[in-house]
Amino acid sequence: MTRIKYLLLFLLLFQFNSKLFSQDVDDLNEDFLSNIDGFAINPKIGPAFAEYDLNSMPSMGIGFNIIKNNFIYSIDYIGHDILAALILDSPSQNQLGAMMGKYLGERYFRIQYQAGINMFWGEYDSPGETQPFIGIGGGPNSSFFTIGAASNVGLKYIPSKKFSIGIDLLLNLNFKNSMFMPMLSIEFGELRNAIESPRNR
Numbered sequence: 288m289t290r291i292k293y294l295l296l297f298l299l300l301f302q303f304n305s306k307l308f309s310q311d312v313d314d315l316n317e318d319f320l321s322n323i324d325g326f327a328i329n330p331k332i333g334p335a336f337a338e339y340d341l342n343s344m345p346s347m348g349i350g351f352n353i354i355k356n357n358f359i360y361s362i363d364y365i366g367h368d369i370l371a372a373l374i375l376d377s378p379s380q381n382q383l384g385a386m387m388g389k390y391l392g393e394r395y396f397r398i399q400y401q402a403g404i405n406m407f408w409g410e411y412d413s414p415g416e417t418q419p420f421i422g423i424g425g426g427p428n429s430s431f432f433t434i435g436a437a438s439n440v441g442l443k444y445i446p447s448k449k450f451s452i453g454i455d456l457l458l459n460l461n462f463k464n465s466m467f468m469p470m471l472s473i474e475f476g477e478l479r480n481a482i483e484s485p486r487n488r
Contacts, residue, residue, distance in 0.1 A: 359389065386401040
């Protein structure tokens with residue numbers, strides 16, 4: 288039943304974004320990068336709430352966004368428990384996703400929604416046999432790798448054309464341990480055109 292539930296959620300995500308994928312096939316031509324409207328480097332930080340664990344995990348990551356014709360194309364990396372892994376050699380998890388979607392708003396506020404696919408891999412501590420992942424290999428830590436669907440809904444405040452701050456609500460949906468992540472998001476780059484005052488028009 289669990290796999291059937293996830294399969295239905297996968298289909299719903301991709302059905303929700305089907306018009307986006309079909310509408311932009313013609314845009315992926317040779318001069319795509321030369322005609323982009325903007326781009327952004329997007330660091331983010333926040334807690335991750337896992338399906339099989341009530342405790343949140345500290346997570347941080349970075350993304351790269353390309354903006355074209357009100358569409359956003361993104362590649363995001365997010366690491367879970369990364370600092371604990373570096374300092375204490377604890378298990379950590381990683382996800383790498385590619386998403387596309389649209390945004391609404393050209394001035395100071397923007398809402399964006401995206402969906403796509405992601406890879407999810409890493410290790411977890413396995414002292415017993417009740418862990419949600421299927422381990423590969425032996426030892427105190429067990430490794431895993433899976434693929435899944437990713438989605439993001441973001442609300443941004445853009446005080447200048449090169450900077451924004453906001454909240455991203457991310458979903459990592461997979462067959463191992465799905466996660467929900469509310470994250471503080473900052474963007475640096477070319478986000479919008481300059482807003483002219485009525486006097487200068």
